[in-house]
Amino acid sequence: MKKTLSIICLALSLLVASNGWAQDDKPSKSKAKKEQNEADKDAKKAAKAEKKAAKEAAQSGMTDADKAQAKADKQAAKAEKKAAKEADKATTKADAKLDKADKKADKAAANAGLKDDKMDKPSKADKTDKADKMVKASAPAMKEEKATPADYKAPVDPSAKGPNGEKVMVGPRGGKYYINKNGNKTYLSSAKSK
Numbered sequence: 643m644k645k646t647l648s649i650i651c652l653a654l655s656l657l658v659a660s661n662g663w664a665q666d667d668k669p670s671k672s673k674a675k676k677e678q679n680e681a682d683k684d685a686k687k688a689a690k691a692e693k694k695a696a697k698e699a700a701q702s703g704m705t706d707a708d709k710a711q712a713k714a715d716k717q718a719a720k721a722e723k724k725a726a727k728e729a730d731k732a733t734t735k736a737d738a739k740l741d742k743a744d745k746k747a748d749k750a751a752a753n754a755g756l757k758d759d760k761m762d763k764p765s766k767a768d769k770t771d772k773a774d775k776m777v778k779a780s781a782p783a784m785k786e787e788k789a790t791p792a793d794y795k796a797p798v799d800p801s802a803k804g805p806n807g808e809k810v811m812v813g814p815r816g817g818k819y820y821i822n823k824n825g826n827k828t829y830l831s832s833a834k835s836k
Contacts, residue, residue: 787828
């Protein structure tokens, strides 16, 4: 019984294995791709050969003069293309140079206009007058700031007095101020100190 069982198992395993081999014989995708590539190559070769044959047939009907004329026409067309390309390049370069020159001229004219026409560019006196007007309009006439002991030692301007007869001192940057009864520095506007 053991002998028959082992024979049956052996036969079954061979049967299964032979089915597996049979399935491997199917064409794979890579084979299909290779065949397709070969077919494409053959088609290209055939098209190339056909084109060559048509060209030879056309040339065999031509005389030597016609061939020379065709060659001369080809060369003339090539030279014409090259000349047109170079002309386009030259035109582009010339346009770029003109644009650059125009921009430079515009800039120079703008700068010259500012230098020549003093109405366009305000003078320093005009600027200070405008600044004084803006300060007077936007801020109160006097500005207060806490006084320090060093402020009491500042140089005194004997020609000016505060609104209540206080001593007027000159700050490190030329500003004039007095120390009010609260101990604060009160700056005088430039219009009052002059």
